[in-house]
Amino acid sequence: MRRLVGVALAGALLALSGAGVQPAAAAITVDALTLSVKRVDYPALALRGLVLRLDVATSQLDLRVASLRVGPHTLQDVHFACPRAALSYPVVECRGGRMRLARKPLPVSIDFRFDLAGRGARFVAAGDRGARVDARFDPSGRLEARLSRVPIAELVRQFQGMLPGLAGWNPSGVLEAELDWRGAPSMEDQATGGARREWLRLRAGIDNGAFGSADGQRAAERLAVDLSVEASAVEDRWQWVARADWKQGAAYLHPFFVEAGPRIQASGRLRGDRLTVREASVALEGVGALAASGNFDLQQRQWTDGALSVADADLAVIGPRWLAPLVAPAAAERLRFAGRVSAGLRFEAGALRELDAVLDGAGFSQPGPAGGGVSFGPVSGHVPWRANGVTRLQLEIGGARWERLAFGPFALAARLQGDRIGFDRSVIPLLDGAVVLDGLALQRVEGEWIGRGGAVIEPVSMHLLTAAAGLPAMEGVLSASIPALSVRPGEIAFDGALVISVFDGYLQATKLRVHEPFGVASHLTGDIEARHLDLAQLTRTFSFGSITGFADADIRGLELVRWRPARFDARVASSPGRYPRRISQRAVQNISALGGGGAMAAIQRRLIGLFDTFGYRDIGFRCVLDAGVCKADGIPGVERADGGFVIVRGGGVPALDVIGYNRRIDWMELVDRLQSAIGSKAKAEVH
Structure with a gap:
C-alpha cells in the first residue's frame, strides 16, 4: 500500500503535464513554492485536495492530501513531510521523508525522485525492521514495484480502514511481492486518442503466516502461500488469470480443519464493481474435479450468482473433513463415510437455486460408544432439486441399522418442491415384518426442518426381534400404528401407540x-x-x-x-x-x-x-x-x-x-x- 501512496504523489505532480488535473492555484515566491491541486484522477486511484509546499531556504517539503482513493478504498488526511528536499526544475527529490495517515505516523522512511517533465519517478520506502517498498514509474506509463520483508501485522494495522475485515483475524507473517503495471496513458495514446490499454502482473508470497480470532473460530499457523495474477485491459475492461498454491501450514475455519495442499486456478474479467469468475478449478484431495464460476459485487462485497460442480468425490476422504463438521459436529470424529458422489449447484443472490447430485454406493455409519450405533446405505440414485420447480427424487438404499436393529433394502422416492419434500409410501423391511412410512412430508422453516406423517409397523416376530437384540427369547408379535409422527430439530415424536403382543398380554x-x-x-x-x-x-x-x-x-x-x-x-x-x-x-x-x-x-x-x-x-x-x-x-x-x-x-x-x-x-x-x-x-x- 505504501507504494501506492508514492504513485499518488507522483500522479499529483504529473498534473502539471495535463493528465486529468484541475489546478486551483500556483505561486512561486523567493522563499517557497506552493502548489494546490483540486483533483487528480487515474483508473486505479484518485486524489482530492492536494497541497504541496516547498521551503527553498530550509529544503523542507510538505505535502497534504485531503483524500486518496485506491480502488474501492479511501484514505483521509494524508500528510507527507520531507526534511531534505530539493527542486531543480524539472526534478523534485526527497530524502528521509515521513508520512502520516489520519494523523498516525507510518514506521517508514521515504525517498523519492520525480521528474515534472514526465520522464519518470522513483519511490523507496524503508521500514524500521527491514521492510522495503521500491517503485519505479517511467514515461511510458509503466510501474514496477517490489515489496520485501513486509510484516503483514503492521500492514493490516496501518491500513485497517482499507482492510476492515482482516483486523479481527490478527494476521501475521511476512509478505514478498512483485508488481509490474503498465497503466498510465502512453505518449502515443495521448497523441492519437487510441483506446487505453493496461497490463498487470503480480507475484506474491506469504511466509510463516498465521492468524487467530478472539472467539477461537478462526486460526492458522506456519502458512506458506504463493499467489500470481496476470491481467490486461482495454478501456477498463479487464481480463485476468490467477493462481494460488497453499504449500504449507494448517488452518481451522469453523467448523473445518484444513491442511496445506489445495491449489486454485481461476480466470475471468473485471469491469467497474463487477468481478466475474469465468472458471475456477481447485485441486483437492479426494475429489476428481472441483470447478466454480460466478459474479462478485465489489461494492456490496457479496456474490450475486455462482455455480459449483464436484465430480467423482470419494466420500471416505471428503466426508470426515467437509461433511461431518456440518451435519454432526459433536460426533464428527465418529462418523464414517463410503461411496462416491458427483454434484452440481447454482446460486443466486447468496441462495441455493438448483442442485443435482448423483450418489454411487454412498453411505455413512456412526458406531455407538458401547456397540450398535447408526448406519445407512449403500445409497445410489439421483437427487434433483429446483427452488422454483418440482422434481422427483429416486434412491435405492441397501439397508440401514439403528443400534441392534437391522433394516433390509428399500426404495425411497419423493416429490421435491422448494423447501418441501413429500415422500411416497415407503416399505422398509424389518426382520419378518416391515416399517411403513405413509404421507411423510418435511418442510424447511427458518433454516430448520420440521415434518409430519404416519407410520405403521407391520407385525414383527418377538422371537426374531429378541434374538436380533440379544435378549432372552420371547414369543408374540410387535406392531404399531402411529397416525401422527412428527419430526423437529433434534427430536422425533410418535403421537400414536406402539403395541407389543407378548406373554398373552x-x-x-x-x-x-x-x-x-x-x-x-x-x-x-x-x-x-x-x-x-x-x-x-x-x-x-x-x-x-x-x-x-x-x-x-x-x-x-x-x-x-x-x-x-x-x-x-x-x-x-x-x-x-x-x-x-x-x-x-x-x-x-x-x-x-x-x-x-x-x-x-x-x-x-x-x-x-x-x-x-x-x-x-x-x-x-x-x-x-x-x-x-x-x-x-x-x-x-x-x-x-x-x-x-x-x-x-x-x-x-x-x-x-x-x-x-x-x-x-x-x-x-x-x-x-x-x-x-x-x-x-x-x-x-x-x-
Whole structure:
C-alpha cells in the first residue's frame, strides 16, 4: 500500500503535464513554492485536495492530501513531510521523508525522485525492521514495484480502514511481492486518442503466516502461500488469470480443519464493481474435479450468482473433513463415510437455486460408544432439486441399522418442491415384518426442518426381534400404528401407540420421543402400559423361577439414555380377576432381592424348605428412579408398623409374605442383584 501512496504523489505532480488535473492555484515566491491541486484522477486511484509546499531556504517539503482513493478504498488526511528536499526544475527529490495517515505516523522512511517533465519517478520506502517498498514509474506509463520483508501485522494495522475485515483475524507473517503495471496513458495514446490499454502482473508470497480470532473460530499457523495474477485491459475492461498454491501450514475455519495442499486456478474479467469468475478449478484431495464460476459485487462485497460442480468425490476422504463438521459436529470424529458422489449447484443472490447430485454406493455409519450405533446405505440414485420447480427424487438404499436393529433394502422416492419434500409410501423391511412410512412430508422453516406423517409397523416376530437384540427369547408379535409422527430439530415424536403382543398380554408405549437421535447424547422418553402379562411365560423366559398368575405394569416418565434407564416411575401389580396364584421357592428368593438385605429376614425360612410352591394374594412393587437411586415401595395401602413394605402378600395354603425394608436402593446394585438372581440370559434386558 505504501507504494501506492508514492504513485499518488507522483500522479499529483504529473498534473502539471495535463493528465486529468484541475489546478486551483500556483505561486512561486523567493522563499517557497506552493502548489494546490483540486483533483487528480487515474483508473486505479484518485486524489482530492492536494497541497504541496516547498521551503527553498530550509529544503523542507510538505505535502497534504485531503483524500486518496485506491480502488474501492479511501484514505483521509494524508500528510507527507520531507526534511531534505530539493527542486531543480524539472526534478523534485526527497530524502528521509515521513508520512502520516489520519494523523498516525507510518514506521517508514521515504525517498523519492520525480521528474515534472514526465520522464519518470522513483519511490523507496524503508521500514524500521527491514521492510522495503521500491517503485519505479517511467514515461511510458509503466510501474514496477517490489515489496520485501513486509510484516503483514503492521500492514493490516496501518491500513485497517482499507482492510476492515482482516483486523479481527490478527494476521501475521511476512509478505514478498512483485508488481509490474503498465497503466498510465502512453505518449502515443495521448497523441492519437487510441483506446487505453493496461497490463498487470503480480507475484506474491506469504511466509510463516498465521492468524487467530478472539472467539477461537478462526486460526492458522506456519502458512506458506504463493499467489500470481496476470491481467490486461482495454478501456477498463479487464481480463485476468490467477493462481494460488497453499504449500504449507494448517488452518481451522469453523467448523473445518484444513491442511496445506489445495491449489486454485481461476480466470475471468473485471469491469467497474463487477468481478466475474469465468472458471475456477481447485485441486483437492479426494475429489476428481472441483470447478466454480460466478459474479462478485465489489461494492456490496457479496456474490450475486455462482455455480459449483464436484465430480467423482470419494466420500471416505471428503466426508470426515467437509461433511461431518456440518451435519454432526459433536460426533464428527465418529462418523464414517463410503461411496462416491458427483454434484452440481447454482446460486443466486447468496441462495441455493438448483442442485443435482448423483450418489454411487454412498453411505455413512456412526458406531455407538458401547456397540450398535447408526448406519445407512449403500445409497445410489439421483437427487434433483429446483427452488422454483418440482422434481422427483429416486434412491435405492441397501439397508440401514439403528443400534441392534437391522433394516433390509428399500426404495425411497419423493416429490421435491422448494423447501418441501413429500415422500411416497415407503416399505422398509424389518426382520419378518416391515416399517411403513405413509404421507411423510418435511418442510424447511427458518433454516430448520420440521415434518409430519404416519407410520405403521407391520407385525414383527418377538422371537426374531429378541434374538436380533440379544435378549432372552420371547414369543408374540410387535406392531404399531402411529397416525401422527412428527419430526423437529433434534427430536422425533410418535403421537400414536406402539403395541407389543407378548406373554398373552400386551405392552403399549405412548408419548414416545427420541431426542437427538443421531447425537452422542441421544435419549428416549415415553410412557409404557402393560396389561395381563402371563407371569408363567415371563418367569420361564427369564429363568426367574415360576409364578402363575397375571400382572399389570405402568411406567411413567421413562427416560432412556443410550438405552439405559435414567429416570422413571414404575409400578407392578397383580392383574384383577380370578385365576390360580402360585409362586415357587426360587421366585420368592429372587423377588426378595428387590427389597434389599432385610427382605430375607422376613421370609418364613422353614416353609421354604418344606414346600416347592406357595399361594399368594397379590404382588406389588414400585420404583421411582432418579439420579441413580431407586426409591422403593410395595403393595399400596398395606402398612407395617416396622416401616417395611410388602412385595408379595401371602394367601392360601401354604402362604408367606415377602417384605422389603430398604426404601432407597442404588440402581446399579439392584440391577446386579437381578442379574445374579435370574442368570446371564436376562443381562441384556435388565440394563
